[in-house]
Amino acid sequence: MIARHLDPGRLTETQVDSIILFARGLSPVKEQIELIKWQHHADDLLELNRHWKILVRDSGKKVQITKELQRAGRDGLGDVTEPPSKC
Numbered sequence: 001m002i003a004r005h006l007d008p009g010r011l012t013e014t015q016v017d018s019i020i021l022f023a024r025g026l027s028p029v030k031e032q033i034e035l036i037k038w039q040h041h042a043d044d045l046l047e048l049n050r051h052w053k054i055l056v057r058d059s060g061k062k063v064q065i066t067k068e069l070q071r072a073g074r075d076g077l078g079d080v081t082e083p084p085s086k087c
Contacts, residue, residue, distance in 0.1 A: 009064030
């Protein structure tokens, strides 16, 4: 995955999976995964993976909104509103 082609507001499934694979290699995350494997059920890892995907997508959208707000502030375009939440 090339960072310059990464649009944080519109992550593809492959990009989300790449980000999750990267995060799983970090020692704090790796330790938590091992803890879940040994103290809980295998289904808990599937649920954890589902939550990670949601978190990565939401974080990407927040990054995109922040970039747009900063760009609008630099260009003097006025107010930029956030899209309505899905809640």
